[in-house]
Amino acid sequence: MSTNTLSRSLHDVGLAAWFGGTLANATALNPAAAQADAPDRTGAVANVGWDRWTPVNAGAIAAHLVGSIGMLSSDAGRVAAQKGATRTVMLKTALTAAALGVTAYSRVLGRRVSEHTDVPAESGTEPSTRTPDDVASAQRQLRLLQWAVPALTGALVVVSAQAGEEQRPTTVLEGLSARIPGLS
Numbered sequence: 001m002s003t004n005t006l007s008r009s010l011h012d013v014g015l016a017a018w019f020g021g022t023l024a025n026a027t028a029l030n031p032a033a034a035q036a037d038a039p040d041r042t043g044a045v046a047n048v049g050w051d052r053w054t055p056v057n058a059g060a061i062a063a064h065l066v067g068s069i070g071m072l073s074s075d076a077g078r079v080a081a082q083k084g085a086t087r088t089v090m091l092k093t094a095l096t097a098a099a100l101g102v103t104a105y106s107r108v109l110g111r112r113v114s115e116h117t118d119v120p121a122e123s124g125t126e127p128s129t130r131t132p133d134d135v136a137s138a139q140r141q142l143r144l145l146q147w148a149v150p151a152l153t154g155a156l157v158v159v160s161a162q163a164g165e166e167q168r169p170t171t172v173l174e175g176l177s178a179r180i181p182g183l184s
Helices: 005-035 039-081 085-114 133-166 169-177
Strands: 121-123
Touching: 005 039, 005 085, 005 121, 005 133, 039 085, 039 121, 085 133
Parallel strands: none
Antiparallel strands: none
């Protein structure tokens, strides 16, 4: 069995940053923006924070994807042969695709908000009565989506842990023998 430390590291560190950064921004940055010295500055504080996070997040996502592809290519034989492993890979792929989709849509909405740097707001994701309608609409959607990305990437962390458990020698042996009629 060969090791694939680089791929695993890219996968894990990228996923950790993607999960942790979006969770930190949802729990800290967006509410903290409400502490700006003036209501018109609330949007600016949140926008600057999210705009600074975006390239880091893109790098984290890229690292995760590169690591995922590397891990899958090195584990392809085991995944094909071990009962249940393909299901785990499919679940990880679906969660990754969903997290990517929500992240991309959140960025589209975030750009819409960020284009109006000094827009008045109650917090990073809560419009005020003076917030322009298009920005307010984007903020209301972001208020929900800010939790969807950490939920999806958190689920991906759990499924990745399950995938790691499937690689234990006894689990691999059980999964391989389950494919042979009469052995299980």
